[in-house]
Amino acid sequence: MTSASLENRAAALNSQLEGLDLSGRLALIASLDGKSVFTTSLGIEDQVITAAIGTGKHGIEVSTLETGRLFNETVALIDTTEETYGILIKRFYPEQDDIDAYAVKYGLNGFYDSIEARHACCGARKVKPLARALEGASFWITGLRRGQSGNRAETPFAEADADRGLIKINVLADWDIETIRAHVVAEAIPVNPLHARGYPSIGCEPCTRAIKPGEPERAGRWWWENDEKRECGLHVAETATSTIPQTSSLSSSPLSSSPLSSSIAR
Numbered sequence: 001m002t003s004a005s006l007e008n009r010a011a012a013l014n015s016q017l018e019g020l021d022l023s024g025r026l027a028l029i030a031s032l033d034g035k036s037v038f039t040t041s042l043g044i045e046d047q048v049i050t051a052a053i054g055t056g057k058h059g060i061e062v063s064t065l066e067t068g069r070l071f072n073e074t075v076a077l078i079d080t081t082e083e084t085y086g087i088l089i090k091r092f093y094p095e096q097d098d099i100d101a102y103a104v105k106y107g108l109n110g111f112y113d114s115i116e117a118r119h120a121c122c123g124a125r126k127v128k129p130l131a132r133a134l135e136g137a138s139f140w141i142t143g144l145r146r147g148q149s150g151n152r153a154e155t156p157f158a159e160a161d162a163d164r165g166l167i168k169i170n171v172l173a174d175w176d177i178e179t180i181r182a183h184v185v186a187e188a189i190p191v192n193p194l195h196a197r198g199y200p201s202i203g204c205e206p207c208t209r210a211i212k213p214g215e216p217e218r219a220g221r222w223w224w225e226n227d228e229k230r231e232c233g234l235h236v237a238e239t240a241t242s243t244i245p246q247t248s249s250l251s252s253s254p255l256s257s258s259p260l261s262s263s264i265a266r
């Protein structure tokens with residue numbers, strides 16, 4: 001599909017999705033001609049989507065990126081979620097060669113030292129595995145929401161991802177965190193226990209901290225970087241990640257304040 005036709009199709013889908021509830025959105029996506037993949041980070045909004053896919057029997061593929069540096073609680077939640085909804089969550093792991101090469105060049109925890117090193121780690125552990133998770137997909141379902149950060153404030157329901165040659169669909173774009181929490185309680189959806197300990201947004205263990213009252217939801221992700229638009233590269237265009245500055249932009253050393261994991265992978 002050309003970039004222009006992707007844009008046109010995304011615009012049409014955006015209008016269709018806006019008037020539907022979550023179940024209706026997923027049913028519409030499942031009816032489209034082409035493979036749909038939902039990638040979950042096991043975060044609270046992603047659990048809402050997984051629960052809807054599982055209970056609605058939509059037949060949408062569910063995948064996750066097992067980076068090797070997730071919290072134990074997150075890894076355990078993958079199993080719990082599969083059992084609860086009787087679904088398979090496909091795990092995509094980084095290539096060992098990429099991890100070894102990263103360690104040689106930057107060090108195991110080199111991501112603290114520069115933005116270049118951090119993006120290289122996310123590239124090996126997240127972006128490359130994501131490419132495998134999305135192989136053959138026409139539609140990529142995500143849990144991106146407008147309320148997660150200023151960087152995501154304009155998140156549409158559907159958008160063309162020309163680099164990946166697919167349409168990204170953000171089925172919870174208009175849900176706020178209070179609605180998400182109420183839905184989780186009402187539907188008894190299993191969630192990561194870390195949310196109750198001050199982690200509204202949960203990524204890899206060494207790169208996530210609890211937030212303080214009043215901080216934005218994603219303030220605990222890569223907290224040592226000054227860039228307010230920090231992301232892992234999954235939801236930004238390749239052209240953006242290729243312009244990563246080569247110099248460090250650190251507000252303070254995280255090594256003195258971070259509860260570092262002592263092991264690289266489980």
Ligand code: SF4
Binds near residue numbers: 121122126
């Ligand atoms: S979040 Fe941290 S540990 Fe995880 S892939 Fe990115 S830099 Fe590496």
